[in-house]
Amino acid sequence: xxGPTSSMTLGGHFTYFVTVFLMVAGLFIVISRSNLIKKLVGxxxxxxxxxxxxxxxxxLIGGTAPILNDAFTVYSNPLPHxxxxxxIVVGVATLALGLALVVxxxxxxxxxxxxxxxxxxxKPEGDGHPL
Amino acid sequence: MNLVAHLPxxxxxxxxxxxxxxxxxxxxxxxxxxxLVASWIALAISMLLWLQxxxxxxxxxxxxxxxxxWGIEYxxxxxxxxxxxxxxxxxxxxxxxxRASIEAEVPPQQHYLFYTMFVLCLTGLLGIAITGDAFNxxxxxxxxxxxxxxxxxxxxxxxxxxxxxxxxxMGSIGATFLxxxxxxxxLMTGTLNLADMGQRISNVQGTRPVLAALAFITVGVSLKLxxxxxxQWLPNAYTFAPSAVSAFLAAxxxxxxxxxxxxxxxxxxxxSAVFGNLPMEQMMLILALAGMFAxxxxxxxxxxxxxxxAYSSVAQIGYIILGLSFDSVSGxxxxxxxxxxxxxxxxxIYMLLGCVALGMGGTSLARVQGLGKRMPLxxxxxxxxxxxxxxxxxxxxxxxxxxxxxxxxxKGQWWLVLMIVLSSLLAALYVWRFVEAAYFHEPRxxxxxxxTTPWLMSLPTAILxxxxxxxxxxxxFTIGTAADAAAxxxxxxx
Numbered sequence: 001x002x003g004p005t006s007s008m009t010l011g012g013h014f015t016y017f018v019t020v021f022l023m024v025a026g027l028f029i030v031i032s033r034s035n036l037i038k039k040l041v042g043x044x045x046x047x048x049x050x051x052x053x054x055x056x057x058x059x060l061i062g063g064t065a066p067i068l069n070d071a072f073t074v075y076s077n078p079l080p081h082x083x084x085x086x087x088i089v090v091g092v093a094t095l096a097l098g099l100a101l102v103v104x105x106x107x108x109x110x111x112x113x114x115x116x117x118x119x120x121x122x123k124p125e126g127d128g129h130p131l
Numbered sequence: 132m133n134l135v136a137h138l139p140x141x142x143x144x145x146x147x148x149x150x151x152x153x154x155x156x157x158x159x160x161x162x163x164x165x166x167l168v169a170s171w172i173a174l175a176i177s178m179l180l181w182l183q184x185x186x187x188x189x190x191x192x193x194x195x196x197x198x199x200x201w202g203i204e205y206x207x208x209x210x211x212x213x214x215x216x217x218x219x220x221x222x223x224x225x226x227x228x229x230r231a232s233i234e235a236e237v238p239p240q241q242h243y244l245f246y247t248m249f250v251l252c253l254t255g256l257l258g259i260a261i262t263g264d265a266f267n268x269x270x271x272x273x274x275x276x277x278x279x280x281x282x283x284x285x286x287x288x289x290x291x292x293x294x295x296x297x298x299x300x301m302g303s304i305g306a307t308f309l310x311x312x313x314x315x316x317x318l319m320t321g322t323l324n325l326a327d328m329g330q331r332i333s334n335v336q337g338t339r340p341v342l343a344a345l346a347f348i349t350v351g352v353s354l355k356l357x358x359x360x361x362x363q364w365l366p367n368a369y370t371f372a373p374s375a376v377s378a379f380l381a382a383x384x385x386x387x388x389x390x391x392x393x394x395x396x397x398x399x400x401x402x403s404a405v406f407g408n409l410p411m412e413q414m415m416l417i418l419a420l421a422g423m424f425a426x427x428x429x430x431x432x433x434x435x436x437x438x439x440x441a442y443s444s445v446a447q448i449g450y451i452i453l454g455l456s457f458d459s460v461s462g463x464x465x466x467x468x469x470x471x472x473x474x475x476x477x478x479x480i481y482m483l484l485g486c487v488a489l490g491m492g493g494t495s496l497a498r499v500q501g502l503g504k505r506m507p508l509x510x511x512x513x514x515x516x517x518x519x520x521x522x523x524x525x526x527x528x529x530x531x532x533x534x535x536x537x538x539x540x541x542k543g544q545w546w547l548v549l550m551i552v553l554s555s556l557l558a559a560l561y562v563w564r565f566v567e568a569a570y571f572h573e574p575r576x577x578x579x580x581x582x583t584t585p586w587l588m589s590l591p592t593a594i595l596x597x598x599x600x601x602x603x604x605x606x607x608f609t610i611g612t613a614a615d616a617a618a619x620x621x622x623x624x625x
Contacts, residue, residue, distance in 0.1 A: 023311075030300060039300060047307050053314050080317070083266050087310060090273045094303050097277055101284060101296045108289035117293055 015056035022049035034114040036105065040098045047091045054080040054087075138183070139192035139205040142176045142215065142261055145169050146254040153247045162243035166250050167226050173257065174223040177215035184212045185612075191263070199263075200327045206263035210467065210616035214260040214390050217471050221382040221478050222253045224591040229375035231585040232485045236373040237285050245285060249379070251278040256387045265313045265323045265399075268391060269306060272355070275387070276302045279380055283372040294367035301354055301364040308351025309391075315344035316399070329399045336404055345405065348395050356388035358452060359422030362445040369441035374485025377437060381444055382478030386470045389451055393466075396455075397620040406458040415456035420550060422449030427557035431564065436487070436494040439561055440480050443520055446554065447473045453547075454535055462538035463617035468609050469531035472519070472602060476528055479595035480516040483509050486588055490581045496564065501574025505581045508589075510569045512596045517562030519599050522555050527602040530609065 022045055029042025058080035066075040102112055109117050134141075149169030153162035184190060184207055192205040207215070226249065233245055255275025259268055280302070284295035317323055319340050320331040335341055350361075357365040365385075369377045396405045405411050423446050430442035451473070454466030486509045487502065488494050502510040519528035532551065539547040602609050 027304070030304065036296065043300060043303055047303070050307055050310050050314065053311060054317075057318055079323075080314075083323075086266070086270060090270065093277055094273070094299065097280060098296065098299050098303075101280070101292055101299065104284065105289075105292045105296060108292055121290055121293070 015052060019049050019052045019056070022046075022052065036102045036112045036114060037099070039114075040095060040102070043098070044091065044095055047087070047094070051084045051087060054084050135179070135183075137192075138176050138180055139190060139207055139261060140194065142173060142180065142219075143205075143254055143258045145172050145176070146250045146257065149250045150247050150254065153243055153250065157243050159239065159242035159246075162246045163226075163230050166246040169250055170219065170222045170226045170253060173219040173253065174216075177212070177219040177257075180207050181212040181216050181612075183207075184209060200322055200324045203267055204263040204324055204326075205261050206326065207261060208616070209612060209619050210393065211260045211390065213467065213471065213612045213616055214387060215257060217474050218253070218256045218260060218383045218387065221379060221474065222249075224595055225375055225379045225382075225478070225482065228378070228482055228485070228588050228591040229373075231588045232375045232489065233285075233373055235489055236287050241285065245282070245373075248278040248281045248285075249376075251275075252282060252379070252384075256383055259387050260390060263325050265316065265325055265328065266310075267323075268394075269310050269313060272306055272309065272391070275384065276306060276355075279376075279384060282376040282380070283368050285376070286371040286373055288371050290367065291371035294364075294371045298364040298368045301361075305351045305354030305361075308347045308354070312344040312346075312348035312351060312395075315340045315347065319344070325394065325398055329401065332399065332401070332404075336401075337408065341400075341404075342409075345400055345409075349392070352388055352392045352395070356385045356392065357445055357448055359418050359425060359445060359449060362422070362426070362448075365445060366438050366441040369444065369481075370435060370438040374481060374488055378478050378481035378485060381441075381481050382474040385444065385448060386474050389448070389455075389466075389470055393455070393463075393620065402458060402621060412456050412458055415452055419449040419453035419456055422446055423453070423550070423554040424557065427554055427561065430561040431557065433561075433564075434496050436484055436496065436499065436565060437481070439496075439564065440477065440484070443558065443561060444473075444477055446558070447477070447520065449554075450531070450535060450551075453551075454538060457538045457542055459538060459541060460614070460617050460621055461534065461541050463621060464610070464614045465531055465534035465538050467613035467616055468534060468606075471609050471613070472527035472531045472599075475595055475598050475602065476516050476519040476526075479592065479599055480513060480520075482588075482592040482595060483512045483516065486584045486592060487513075489588070490584060491578045496568045498575070498578065499565070500568050500572035501578070502569035505574050505578060506584075509584065509592075512592065513565060513569070514562075515596055515599055517558075517565060519603070521558045521562060525600065525603050527599045527609075529603055530606050534610070 026042045026046030026049060030039050030046065033039050033042060058077040060074055060076050063074040063076035064072050066078050106112050109120055111117060146169045149165050152165050156162055156165060190207040193199060194203040194205065233242060237245055252275050255271045255278065258271030262268055262271060280295045280299045283298060284292050316328060319335045319338065320328050322328050322331055332341065354361045369381055426442045426445035430439050433439035433442060451466045451469050454462045454469065484494050487499060490506050491498055515526065519526035522528045522532035536548055536551060
């Protein structure tokens, strides 16, 4: 497995490398950043990488939408595209809700840094009853 | 036009339609009525489906009349008809309860939105349970999760906001892991229909993408069901959410996630692939035991009852996963029956805590001192719930623990019997913390003016408490269905 074969594999798996890189980068941002907005950005990158995981294998280079016509012989798989359309909507909704929560958190705590919020909560006066 | 034939679709469609209606109607009493009717219809439908499945076997329903492997299929069998009854039953009881409960906890102008989110969450949970399509599971999971985040954020304390945010992060990561797993499975099998996937997977069994899919789905769903090391979101979410929300989510959300795990393990990957070739049994066993002991121990040292019982939930999830790890019909029966029994127990406890919060002005152990004198019935109800968590005979919790013990003995694992009994003792300790505060302390002076619980709150709560005792004696519904369900999901491969 040297020379052309391995480079072929690398080329053939190019989209997977991109996908996994984005996935890990996104997850790393969520874990390592303390800023709530940056965490959401990381989450967005993480979710976007999954879109690539679905779309890349479904798209054939030179393939068209699957509308039967004599002029075309190569068609792309439409199903993953549709699934990801749904996943994008879900991702947008999650991001919107997350940002809305951050706005409310900023109003309540006057900060969007996770460690400062935890500091506030650790103080006795921040520790109220749920009701 | 036969309405009965369309029951599987209506199960999801009715609450789904109710959600925009509550927004459009805006008036909170009207919104409440719409949500209540929708949840009761959902309960009636789920019972009809349960009866239908019990008599004539699995129901399949092609959405939009597109036949199964291509179109989305709803498939109701013994296992998920049981889940549907649990989810819609709890919703039908918590909704009337919520009206008086949120009165004190949520600003009035947000009430109609509360009902919207509640029925949306119900829609999502019912959808996860009923669908036979892998991607549909993800979509419904997100519907239920997104509405759950909003419901938690409605809590009065500002920490509810941060709890909801943390749950949103963890929940989204979990759901995304699930989609990655489903995507890999789709790449390998070319189908999204769960039953079809289960058949086609035998050609690619053991390949690396399928193993990766198994790993992603296990981790993703474990986040959702709060398996021990992945439970970090749960205590805060349950503690700071409005009482009605805690009751609904504690009784249903994690249980439905367990169902998703069961479905993928036994209907898609197949029991031999999950437990035969991988050390999953041992891993599940270790995580379950760690959860049972660590979470119960943490629960003992809590000062707030809502948080105490939240950690107890994590421990109880451990029992469910322990039953799963036995990989036997009796183990799975114990798991499924504990899903139900723990669901009603925790639902009842959180509803009672809502009454306590309303009457005593809080749920911290310091505040509930002398609860036995101030609110004797409520206090007694929590004791019954606590006995069920410990697994004392005469309560629902005993039944599931008994079956868990039988399953452990069947495997010849004597030391596990000891472990189950020991962890029950830990449960006894944290329940004792409540009993001590409620019965062995004089009531505080500032809790002298206890507000009486409105009947709309006490009636559904009482029904659920009675159910805990009832299902401790009459097990024909719970054990009957669970044993059938366990045999049917394992049966094909034995």
